[in-house]
Amino acid sequence: xxxxxxxxxxxxxxxxxxxxxxxxxxxxxxxxxxxxxxxxxxxxxxxxxxxxxxxxxxxxxxxxxxxxxxxxxxxxxxxxxxxxxxxxxxxxxxxxxxxxxxxxxxxxxxxxxxxxxxxxxxxxxxxxxxxxxxxxxxxxxxxxxxxxxxxxxxx
Numbered sequence: 001x002x003x004x005x006x007x008x009x010x011x012x013x014x015x016x017x018x019x020x021x022x023x024x025x026x027x028x029x030x031x032x033x034x035x036x037x038x039x040x041x042x043x044x045x046x047x048x049x050x051x052x053x054x055x056x057x058x059x060x061x062x063x064x065x066x067x068x069x070x071x072x073x074x075x076x077x078x079x080x081x082x083x084x085x086x087x088x089x090x091x092x093x094x095x096x097x098x099x100x101x102x103x104x105x106x107x108x109x110x111x112x113x114x115x116x117x118x119x120x121x122x123x124x125x126x127x128x129x130x131x132x133x134x135x136x137x138x139x140x141x142x143x144x145x146x147x148x149x150x151x152x153x154x155x
Contacts, residue, residue, distance in 0.1 A: 010116075
Protein backbone atom coordinates (compact mmCIF):
# COMPACT_ATOMS: atom_id res chain seq x y z
CA UNK A 1 0.00 0.00 0.00
CA UNK A 2 1.15 3.52 -0.82
CA UNK A 3 1.55 5.67 2.29
CA UNK A 4 2.17 9.32 2.92
CA UNK A 5 4.12 10.42 5.94
CA UNK A 6 2.17 12.49 8.46
CA UNK A 7 4.76 15.23 8.90
CA UNK A 8 3.87 18.73 10.04
CA UNK A 9 5.60 21.86 8.78
CA UNK A 10 4.64 25.57 8.62
CA UNK A 11 1.35 24.88 10.43
CA UNK A 12 0.06 22.16 8.12
CA UNK A 13 0.81 18.71 6.75
CA UNK A 14 3.79 18.47 4.44
CA UNK A 15 2.76 16.86 1.14
CA UNK A 16 5.82 17.65 -0.93
CA UNK A 17 9.15 19.06 0.14
CA UNK A 18 11.29 21.31 -2.00
CA UNK A 19 14.33 19.61 -3.47
CA UNK A 20 16.20 22.87 -4.15
CA UNK A 21 16.49 26.46 -2.96
CA UNK A 22 14.31 27.53 -5.91
CA UNK A 23 11.61 24.99 -5.09
CA UNK A 24 8.50 25.09 -2.95
CA UNK A 25 7.19 23.12 0.01
CA UNK A 26 3.56 22.09 -0.44
CA UNK A 27 1.42 22.07 2.68
CA UNK A 28 -2.15 20.91 3.29
CA UNK A 29 -3.38 23.53 5.75
CA UNK A 30 -4.73 22.56 9.17
CA UNK A 31 -7.55 24.60 10.67
CA UNK A 32 -8.05 25.69 14.29
CA UNK A 33 -10.29 22.68 14.97
CA UNK A 34 -7.55 20.29 13.78
CA UNK A 35 -9.11 19.44 10.41
CA UNK A 36 -7.20 19.40 7.17
CA UNK A 37 -9.68 18.94 4.32
CA UNK A 38 -7.13 18.34 1.58
CA UNK A 39 -4.84 16.12 3.70
CA UNK A 40 -7.82 13.92 4.60
CA UNK A 41 -8.89 13.71 0.94
CA UNK A 42 -5.38 12.94 -0.30
CA UNK A 43 -4.77 10.34 2.42
CA UNK A 44 -7.95 8.49 1.43
CA UNK A 45 -7.00 8.74 -2.23
CA UNK A 46 -3.51 7.38 -1.50
CA UNK A 47 -4.91 4.46 0.51
CA UNK A 48 -7.30 3.62 -2.33
CA UNK A 49 -4.45 3.65 -4.85
CA UNK A 50 -2.49 1.25 -2.68
CA UNK A 51 -5.43 -1.14 -2.66
CA UNK A 52 -5.95 -0.80 -6.44
CA UNK A 53 -2.27 -1.54 -7.12
CA UNK A 54 -2.71 -4.77 -5.19
CA UNK A 55 -5.69 -5.72 -7.37
CA UNK A 56 -3.83 -4.90 -10.61
CA UNK A 57 -6.92 -3.39 -12.35
CA UNK A 58 -5.25 -1.80 -15.36
CA UNK A 59 -8.11 -2.01 -17.86
CA UNK A 60 -10.76 -0.23 -15.79
CA UNK A 61 -11.06 3.59 -15.93
CA UNK A 62 -11.16 4.88 -12.40
CA UNK A 63 -11.49 8.57 -11.56
CA UNK A 64 -9.56 8.15 -8.30
CA UNK A 65 -6.58 6.67 -10.13
CA UNK A 66 -6.70 9.52 -12.66
CA UNK A 67 -6.94 12.09 -9.86
CA UNK A 68 -4.03 10.56 -7.96
CA UNK A 69 -1.84 10.40 -11.05
CA UNK A 70 -2.52 14.01 -12.03
CA UNK A 71 -2.19 15.35 -8.47
CA UNK A 72 1.13 13.57 -7.99
CA UNK A 73 2.48 15.05 -11.22
CA UNK A 74 1.12 18.52 -10.40
CA UNK A 75 2.60 18.50 -6.90
CA UNK A 76 5.99 17.43 -8.24
CA UNK A 77 5.87 20.29 -10.72
CA UNK A 78 4.64 22.85 -8.16
CA UNK A 79 7.37 21.81 -5.72
CA UNK A 80 10.08 22.21 -8.33
CA UNK A 81 8.99 25.43 -10.06
CA UNK A 82 5.79 26.91 -8.64
CA UNK A 83 2.94 27.93 -10.90
CA UNK A 84 3.30 27.28 -14.62
CA UNK A 85 1.47 28.80 -17.57
CA UNK A 86 -1.03 26.22 -18.80
CA UNK A 87 -4.67 27.32 -18.43
CA UNK A 88 -5.93 23.76 -18.93
CA UNK A 89 -4.08 22.66 -15.76
CA UNK A 90 -3.82 25.74 -13.56
CA UNK A 91 -5.88 28.90 -13.27
CA UNK A 92 -5.65 32.13 -11.27
CA UNK A 93 -8.86 32.79 -9.39
CA UNK A 94 -9.73 35.94 -7.51
CA UNK A 95 -7.41 37.46 -4.91
CA UNK A 96 -4.58 35.15 -3.88
CA UNK A 97 -6.23 31.88 -4.92
CA UNK A 98 -5.29 29.47 -7.68
CA UNK A 99 -6.95 26.32 -8.95
CA UNK A 100 -5.35 23.07 -10.13
CA UNK A 101 -7.56 21.28 -12.64
CA UNK A 102 -7.91 17.60 -13.47
CA UNK A 103 -10.16 18.07 -16.50
CA UNK A 104 -10.85 14.37 -17.07
CA UNK A 105 -12.61 13.99 -13.71
CA UNK A 106 -13.62 17.55 -12.77
CA UNK A 107 -11.41 17.54 -9.66
CA UNK A 108 -10.27 20.99 -8.57
CA UNK A 109 -7.73 21.82 -5.85
CA UNK A 110 -7.59 25.36 -4.47
CA UNK A 111 -4.32 26.77 -3.18
CA UNK A 112 -2.37 29.94 -2.44
CA UNK A 113 1.19 31.00 -1.76
CA UNK A 114 1.94 31.46 1.94
CA UNK A 115 1.96 35.17 2.80
CA UNK A 116 4.67 34.56 5.43
CA UNK A 117 6.99 32.30 3.42
CA UNK A 118 6.72 32.70 -0.36
CA UNK A 119 8.46 29.33 -0.87
CA UNK A 120 5.43 27.53 0.61
CA UNK A 121 2.24 26.63 -1.26
CA UNK A 122 -0.84 26.17 0.92
CA UNK A 123 -3.53 23.77 -0.32
CA UNK A 124 -6.94 24.41 1.21
CA UNK A 125 -9.30 21.79 -0.17
CA UNK A 126 -10.58 19.97 -3.24
CA UNK A 127 -13.96 19.54 -4.87
CA UNK A 128 -15.53 18.16 -8.02
CA UNK A 129 -16.46 20.98 -10.40
CA UNK A 130 -19.77 20.48 -12.17
CA UNK A 131 -20.22 23.90 -13.80
CA UNK A 132 -18.20 26.11 -16.17
CA UNK A 133 -17.33 28.63 -13.50
CA UNK A 134 -15.70 27.89 -10.14
CA UNK A 135 -18.52 28.10 -7.58
CA UNK A 136 -18.38 31.19 -5.37
CA UNK A 137 -18.97 28.96 -2.32
CA UNK A 138 -15.73 27.09 -3.01
CA UNK A 139 -13.76 30.33 -3.29
CA UNK A 140 -15.35 31.57 -0.05
CA UNK A 141 -14.56 28.25 1.63
CA UNK A 142 -10.90 28.48 0.57
CA UNK A 143 -10.65 32.06 1.85
CA UNK A 144 -12.29 31.04 5.14
CA UNK A 145 -9.91 28.09 5.53
CA UNK A 146 -6.90 30.33 4.84
CA UNK A 147 -8.05 32.96 7.39
CA UNK A 148 -8.57 30.24 9.99
CA UNK A 149 -5.16 28.72 9.19
CA UNK A 150 -3.32 32.05 9.61
CA UNK A 151 -5.21 32.79 12.84
CA UNK A 152 -4.31 29.36 14.26
CA UNK A 153 -0.68 29.69 13.21
CA UNK A 154 -0.32 33.08 14.90
CA UNK A 155 -1.51 31.49 18.12
